[in-house]
Amino acid sequence: MRNLTAVAAGILLLAGIGAAAADTVIIQPEQDTVIREYVKKQPLASLKLPGVELNLGTALPDTVELHEIPNIKYRYTVIDNRTVVVDPETHKIIKVYD
Incomplete structure (x- = not known):
């Protein structure tokens, strides 16, 4: 019974990690080059x-x-003198340039 509980907990942990990874934008x-050049000009x-x-x-x-x-x-926008790249659908920050 303990093994079954440990396996179930491991699966849930891995599922959570997978869900978090799916939210990560790379x-x-x-694209990074285009973004850097554009925000310098604008x-x-x-x-x-x-x-x-x-x-x-x-x-x-x-x-x-x-x-x-x-x-x-x-x-993008600039906050506290840092350029911030944002997903327009979620308004979540995906990259911060110093």
Whole structure:
């Protein structure tokens, strides 16, 4: 019975890890280059968002204006002088550039 419980717990743990990995967005090197070049050419005024930590997966408030990057599905903004790339569907941060 203990073995069955341990196996079930292991499966649930692995399922949780798989679900978390599925949420991870990976920006391909080509996209990274396009993003870096574009945001340099299109600087934005930096926003202050007290209480919002610039961590991967943090959802930005819907009130934050996100700006397009041509031919890239993601959007960007600048917060605390850091460029933040965001998934426009979830408003979650997927990349932070210093």
